[in-house]
Amino acid sequence: MSDLPAEFALIARHFRPLAGPGALDLRDDAALLAPPPGRELVLTVDAMVAGVHFLPDDPPDLVGRKLLRVNLSDLAAKGAVPLGYLMTVSTPKATPESWYAAFAAGLAADQVQYGITLLGGDTTSTPGPISLSLTAIGHVAPGTAVHRFGAQAGDGIWVTGTIGDGALGLAVATGRLADPSGYLLERYRLPQPRVGLAICGVASAGMDVSDGLVQDLGHICRASGLGATIEAARVPLSDAARAAGPDWLKTCLAGGDDYELLLAVPPAHEAALQRAASAAGMAVTRIGSFHQGEPLVMVRDASGEPLALERGGWSHF
Amino acid sequence: MSDLPAEFALIARHFRPLAGPGALDLRDDAALLAPPPGRELVLTVDAMVAGVHFLPDDPPDLVGRKLLRVNLSDLAAKGAVPLGYLMTVSTPKATPESWYAAFAAGLAADQVQYGITLLGGDTTSTPGPISLSLTAIGHVAPGTAVHRFGAQAGDGIWVTGTIGDGALGLAVATGRLADPSGYLLERYRLPQPRVGLAICGVASAGMDVSDGLVQDLGHICRASGLGATIEAARVPLSDAARAAGPDWLKTCLAGGDDYELLLAVPPAHEAALQRAASAAGMAVTRIGSFHQGEPLVMVRDASGEPLALERGGWSHF
Numbered sequence: 001m002s003d004l005p006a007e008f009a010l011i012a013r014h015f016r017p018l019a020g021p022g023a024l025d026l027r028d029d030a031a032l033l034a035p036p037p038g039r040e041l042v043l044t045v046d047a048m049v050a051g052v053h054f055l056p057d058d059p060p061d062l063v064g065r066k067l068l069r070v071n072l073s074d075l076a077a078k079g080a081v082p083l084g085y086l087m088t089v090s091t092p093k094a095t096p097e098s099w100y101a102a103f104a105a106g107l108a109a110d111q112v113q114y115g116i117t118l119l120g121g122d123t124t125s126t127p128g129p130i131s132l133s134l135t136a137i138g139h140v141a142p143g144t145a146v147h148r149f150g151a152q153a154g155d156g157i158w159v160t161g162t163i164g165d166g167a168l169g170l171a172v173a174t175g176r177l178a179d180p181s182g183y184l185l186e187r188y189r190l191p192q193p194r195v196g197l198a199i200c201g202v203a204s205a206g207m208d209v210s211d212g213l214v215q216d217l218g219h220i221c222r223a224s225g226l227g228a229t230i231e232a233a234r235v236p237l238s239d240a241a242r243a244a245g246p247d248w249l250k251t252c253l254a255g256g257d258d259y260e261l262l263l264a265v266p267p268a269h270e271a272a273l274q275r276a277a278s279a280a281g282m283a284v285t286r287i288g289s290f291h292q293g294e295p296l297v298m299v300r301d302a303s304g305e306p307l308a309l310e311r312g313g314w315s316h317f
Numbered sequence: 318m319s320d321l322p323a324e325f326a327l328i329a330r331h332f333r334p335l336a337g338p339g340a341l342d343l344r345d346d347a348a349l350l351a352p353p354p355g356r357e358l359v360l361t362v363d364a365m366v367a368g369v370h371f372l373p374d375d376p377p378d379l380v381g382r383k384l385l386r387v388n389l390s391d392l393a394a395k396g397a398v399p400l401g402y403l404m405t406v407s408t409p410k411a412t413p414e415s416w417y418a419a420f421a422a423g424l425a426a427d428q429v430q431y432g433i434t435l436l437g438g439d440t441t442s443t444p445g446p447i448s449l450s451l452t453a454i455g456h457v458a459p460g461t462a463v464h465r466f467g468a469q470a471g472d473g474i475w476v477t478g479t480i481g482d483g484a485l486g487l488a489v490a491t492g493r494l495a496d497p498s499g500y501l502l503e504r505y506r507l508p509q510p511r512v513g514l515a516i517c518g519v520a521s522a523g524m525d526v527s528d529g530l531v532q533d534l535g536h537i538c539r540a541s542g543l544g545a546t547i548e549a550a551r552v553p554l555s556d557a558a559r560a561a562g563p564d565w566l567k568t569c570l571a572g573g574d575d576y577e578l579l580l581a582v583p584p585a586h587e588a589a590l591q592r593a594a595s596a597a598g599m600a601v602t603r604i605g606s607f608h609q610g611e612p613l614v615m616v617r618d619a620s621g622e623p624l625a626l627e628r629g630g631w632s633h634f
Contacts, residue, residue, distance in 0.1 A: 027540060028465055029391040029524060030361035035352040043436055044347035045452060047405035049443045074346040088364035088450040119360055126366045128445015133405040135362060135452040148345055207346060223344060 007123055010097075014104040020084060020117020031120040033084065039139040042080035046070050050129035055173075060099045061106030062189045063132075068110050070210065071136035073193035073259040077208040078145040079200035080138030084119040088133045090126040114195055144200035148223035151205035151264035157230055157288040158203075158263045158273060160194045162238040163213050167255020168248060177248070183240040191259035198276040199261070202269045209258035214297050214309060216262055221295035224264070229298040230288030232307055253299060254309045264290060324440055327414075331421040337401060337434020348437040350401065356456040359397035363387050367446035372490075377416045378423030379506045380449075385427050387527065388453035390510035390576040394525040395462045396517035397455030401436040405450045407443040431512055461517035465540035468522035468581035474547055474605040475520075475580040475590060477511045479555040480530050484572020485565060494565070500557040508576035515593040516578070519586045526575035531614050531626060533579055538612035541581070546615040547605030549624055570616060571626045581607060 011026055019025055022032040035041055046067070050056045054063050068085065075082050091099070111117055119137070169188025171177035179185050199206060205224055209216050213235070221228050232249060241252055263284075265273050270286070277284040299307040328343055336342055339349040352358055363384070367373045371380050385402065392399050408416070428434055436454070486505025488494035496502050516523060522541055526533050530552070538545050549566060558569055580601075582590050587603070594601040616624040 024464065030359050030395050030397070030462075032462055033358040033360055034459065035358055041350040041352055041358075042347050043350055043403055043454075045403040045405055045437055045439050045450075047407050047439045047441045047448075047450065049407050049441055049445070049448070051444050052442055078347050080347070086360055086362040086452050088362055090364050090366050090448055120362055122362050122364045122450070124364045124366055125369055126445065126448065127368050128366070128443065128448070131364075131366070131407055131443065131445070131448040133362075133364065133439070133450035135403050137360075142351065145347075145349055147341065 010100060011123060014100045015118065015121060018104060018107055018111060018118035020119065023117065023119050026120065031086070033119060033137070036139050038142070040142040040145065042075055042078045042138040042140055042145060043135065044071050044074040045133060045135040047131065047133045049131050056129065058189070060102035064103040064106035065110050065190055067132050067134050068107060069191045069193045070259065071134050072114060072195050073191060073208040073210070075136055075138040076194045076197065077206055077261055078138070078140060079198065080140045080145065082114055082116045082136060082138045082195060084116050085134055085136045086119050087121040089121065090124045090131040092127070092130070093125050095130070140200055146199050146203050146206045148205055148207050148220050151220055151224035151226055151290050152266060153226055153290055153292045155204055155264040155266050155290045156270060156286045157217065157228060157290065158265050158284050158286050159209070159213070159236065160197065160261045160282050160284055161192070162236045162241065163209065163258055163260060164241050164252020164255055165238050166191070166257030166259065167251050168241055168244055170255070170257060171251065177244060179240065181240055183238065188257055191257065193259055194261045194282060196280045197261060197282055198279070199263060202272045202276060203263040203265050205264040207262055209260050209262050210256055212254045212256045213258065213262065214254050214299060217297050218295065220262065220264060221297060224290070225295065226290040227293035227296050227298070228288060228290050229300060231300050233302045234285065234287040236283065236285040250309050327417060328440060331417045332435065332438060335421060335424055335428060335435035337436065340434065340436050343437065348403070350436060350454070353456050355459070357459040357462065359392055359395045359455045359457055359462060360452065361388050361391040362450060362452040364448065364450045366448050373446065375506070377419035381420040381423035382427045382507055384449050384451050385424060386508045386510045387576065388451050389431060389512050390508060390525040390527070392453055392455040393511045393514065394523055394578055395457060396515065397457045397462065399431055399433045399453060399455045399512060401433050402451055402453045403436050404438040406438065407441045407448040409444070409447070410442050412447070457517055463516050463520050463523045465522055465524050465537050468537055468541035468543055468607050469583060470543055470607055470609045472521055472581040472583050472607045473587060473603045474534065474545060474607065475582050475601050475603050476526070476553065477514065477578045477599050477601055478509070479553045479558065480526065480575055480577060481558050481569020481572055482555050483508070483574030483576065484568050485558055485561055487572070487574060488568065494561060496557065498557055500555065505574055508574065510576055511578045511599060513597045514578060514599055515596070516580060519589045519593060520580040520582050522581040524579055526577050526579050527573055529571045529573045530575065530579065531571050531616060534614045535612065537579065537581060538614060541607070542612065543607040544610035544613050544615070545605060545607050546617060548617050550619045551602065551604040553600065553602040567626050
């Protein structure tokens with residue numbers, strides 16, 4: 001094998017160990033997947049480019065895990081069970097072998113955590129920055145996937161975990177905020193996709209929060225033809241986010257990179273949601289409700305007054 | 318919609334018209350796919366980078382079609398029926414809107430030709446060259462997909478269509494060869510994946526020829542644990558390739574970008590292969606055979622002597 005082209009050797013050393021059944025050891029041009037009988041597949045893809053979605057000197061293991069986790073977060077928002085993934089990796093010729101080793105080690109750790117394997121991929125060179133893409137595949141019972149549309153007036157607005165840590169972590173990474181515990185930076189670099197929260201048949205609509213709570217809530221409002229009101233004081237913040245102080249509240253509400261789930265839940269399903277969250281070991285918090293009206297998002301402060309956000313406030317999107 | 322971010326407007330104008338059922342109009346973060354009952358899925362992914370896999374000033378419609386077709390060729394080599402695809406498009410901010418329009422128009426034309434639709438995608442910016450990835454999904458009867466392994470001693474070596482046009486087309490594109498008819502350049506820029514050739518249960522092994530006939534035959538030899546001998550005079554050439562003259566024969570045998578199928582076919586299945594080819598309107602030609610021995614590829618010239626190839630000749634790979 002020693003006289004194989006360098007690309008094949010790279011695949012053999014770093015990516016073949018990630019391959020699961022059906023991937024044919026990455027020796028073939030295509031993978032096989034026997035879909036679970038009677039299930040519907042859920043497919044999602046994201047690209048990440050160095051200098052745009054991550055910093056060129058970010059730890060490669062965290063780059064790999066974030067690439068995988070942002071896609072797992074999309075699957076989680078549909079209520080899907082992850083099955084596996086395909087990936088492309090385009091790297092400059094000068095990329096050291098240690099980069100691939102660390103990148104693959106990060107993926108290997110997450111494969112164990114989420115019970116998935118690599119199905120196939122493509123490695124190429126590029127004269128530009130590292131460019132990555134990942135297609136994740138999951139499954140749901142037919143007809144039960146959660147969509148952005150489907151929220152009803154009177155549904156509560158719920159979120160998992162805490163909001164704003166990712167945006168504050170970016171502020172830490174760029175030197176604008178102190179982070180004594182390191183918690184915020186960790187939350188920015190390593191999202192915790194809410195895989196395993198059983199939302200099918202419970203949430204009437206939902207998505208993951210990647211572009212900021214208020215903007216993403218606007219997507220559900222538009223898709224569902226409803227208005228929404230949230231109470232800023234109810235939005236769950238981590239201890240580290242609270243410690244940053246009230247000046248950072250708007251960053252929490254309008255920032256991004258949360259990878260928490262944002263759900264519309266009818267009052268009759270609230271107990272079911274709380275049981276599902278308890279079973280998955282996750283926190284869920286009701287932060288507001290949907291109502292008839294223009295697809296606007298209103299954020300109220302503690303005194304009930306509208307809170308104006310510089311970005312993603314209570315206006316048309 | 319006019320105050321949506323530019324990315325959403327771009328998706329709405331150029332990519333939403335490509336979306337099929339299950340793609341949720343590309344308004345969601347994930348797509349749904351109900352796999353055909355009782356079928357196995359075949360998945361393949363390829364990345365293409367400007368300056369590596371295509372030239373920055375190549376016509377964008379042909380770039381889109383080539384991106385799709387190289388993946389359809391991988392599906393064809395497994396004997397799979399194409400279902401749909403997901404795609405990522407990372408472009409410099411200065412990319413004119415006309416580029417996306419032409420790129421999408423090429424994809425639209427091929428979607429009609431191959432009966433598939435876009436299931437999902439992601440568009441991002443990049444500070445580097447245009448970077449594309451495409452994940453194609455097809456299906457086969459369980460257990461019938463064709464692999465690189467599985468060839469048996471005595472199997473004939475068969476190819477579809479003609480070999481070498483892609484490599485000669487690249488020579489035309491780079492000014493090293495004349496192409497009065499334009500045929501070779503067209504073959505390089507717009508592969509014709511052999512979708513629809515019913516090879517399941519007929520071929521014992523196979524792959525598509527993308528890295529050159531001799532090198533790719535070496536892959537089947539290694540995967541199947543066999544040697545192979547091909548007769549150069551039997552390798553089917555197009556009229557345009559013959560017109561280039563005998564000096565270009567080695568380029569045809571060792572070049573790439575053919576996207577023809579290379580198949581191992583037991584003698585008992587030769588009639589079935591020819592019926593399948595006739596039904597699909599494709600030519601198939603027997604160019605040699607597999608035999609017990611080291612995984613070497615021997616190319617014989619018209620007088621039976623070994624033909625030495627500068628690249629990808631009869632040596633270990």
